[in-house]
Amino acid sequence: MTTISKSLTSDYIGRLKASRNLSPHTLRAYHFDLSGFETYANARAEPWDSPELILAFVQHLTQEMAAAPRTVRRKVACLRGFFRELVQQGLVAASPFATLTLHLPRSRPTPRALSRPDAIRLTTAAWQVLADRREGVQTFKELALAILILLSVGLRVSELVQLRPIDFEAIEGGLRVRGKGRRERRVFVVDQRLRTLLAEYIASADRPWLFGESAPWTTQEVRKRLRKFAGDAGIIGRVTPHMLRHTAATLLLEDGVDLLFLQRLLGHESVSTTAIYAQVGDASLRRALEKAGLLASLAA
Structure with missing residues (x-):
């Protein structure tokens, strides 16, 4: 299977809602991040569960989208959890993160405040x-x-x-x-x-x-x-x-x-x-x- 099914992401969100008592805001963030990955993955030639695609997606976020380091790290963390769950469910043989070493950008910006x-x-x-x-x-x-x-x-x-x-x-x-x-x-x-x-x-x-x-x-x-x-x-x-x-x-x-x-x-x-x-x-x-x-x- 080279494309990712919407049912996989929606089922994952459903399991998070049932098992982890997450707030609606957090669930919406998970859904947004997974939807973005789904759109990107389905437009690519690589299999959606391959390490190559994960690397390409991170490069897309950092270079083409110019996403903030915090945003990149959040999206990658979301994907790690998603694939870990799929492995536990027996839906994929292995997580693409298992063989990856990612050096993600870090930043600690000073918060913007009023004078x-x-x-x-x-x-x-x-x-x-x-x-x-x-x-x-x-x-x-x-x-x-x-x-x-x-x-x-x-x-x-x-x-x-x-x-x-x-x-x-x-x-x-x-x-x-x-x-x-x-x-x-x-x-x-x-x-x-x-x-x-x-x-x-x-x-x-x-x-x-x-x-x-x-x-x-x-x-x-x-x-x-x-x-x-x-x-x-x-x-x-x-x-x-x-x-x-x-x-x-x-x-x-x-x-x-x-x-x-x-x-x-x-x-x-x-x-x-x-x-x-x-x-x-x-x-x-x-x-x-x-x-x-x-x-x-x-x-x-």
Whole structure:
């Protein structure tokens, strides 16, 4: 068989869904990656389960598609799991990865975050919307609340849209978050003004989702609304929800929050993932050195 059958990939996704309790977002990513490989493989002359095709596909990703190193590694990891499953099911004799040694590109880019002045512009605009008492601005108020939550506790956009009113504890400001791999964690909205507004918003209507009426907001909907809101606030350049997560992490570190606390806040499994935010700017470095006053402390 020189071409890959759609049933093989769809059956694999079905088994993942049944056996590994993966989130819908992760399952969609698997489906997207396998569909891309299926399209590529079926247009080639090599057998779809050959090492030669895997090498050609990786070259296609890195050279023709100019895919980011992280994307290449994710797609290859998806294919490794796919072929490992096919071998276990007896559908192929051996995985094409068994005889391959791949040297995949690595990168650890610094996360894109808003500058502190731009973060101030965005939060100021959000507070102004929330203070507006005119009719017809409810949708903007919901978005303003979402922006302040994203910035204050660094949620992923996929976590934001899964929030329910029952996840919020008004007294302590606790917020139950469903993260990657359906792992739950508890974060805290410590700003009293935001806690009060969030409690009032929840009490104002009976809804199953914190953001959305009969159905939750989609992640794409949040991205689209945020992009316009940020532009109206005077921020130049595209602003995404994940940038707000990066901004929260970066500014909290600059303000002295411990890396381990930040790891728990962001829901990272490993502190090495959180450590990527420990990229201090010139101003932060200068403040730290001035505060330390090393030479003065060594003066006789």
